[in-house]
Amino acid sequence: SSGINAEYGGAEYVATNLDMNHALADGRLLPGTGAVLEGLSQSLGITPKVLGKPSSDIFKIIHADHKIPDKSRVLMIGDSLKSDIQFGINAGVDTVLVLSGITSRRDVDNQDIIKPTYIIDSIVNLLDDDR
16 A cells, blocks of 8 residues: 555656566576566556666666767667567667577567567577677
8 A cells, every 4th residue: 555655645656677577597487576566556557657678768878878879889688578678679779689588489489569689599699709
């Protein structure tokens, strides 16, 4: 009820992301921020403003803070289509989807909306000289 009271008290409802799962190194999944906030969102009847991925707002801050002159030299690497890859797309940079995390090849093939620039099996593949 504190979330409901905060919303009606004028507080803004914000979240870092809406990821439903968080992958552990051993392959197990834990509930992500989105899963934890789902009940509160349903109670409030609204969704939070996302300040982190996939919102491009955070990229604007990164871009300014690091004085990035050329976005074509930026590569967003991540294992989540909905947060990491969509973040890169929203920011206008190339993306690499790493299949060793939350997203599988089947997940990519079963949707037509979010298309990474590149797909690799493991982050180790970025070190290959053949790429």
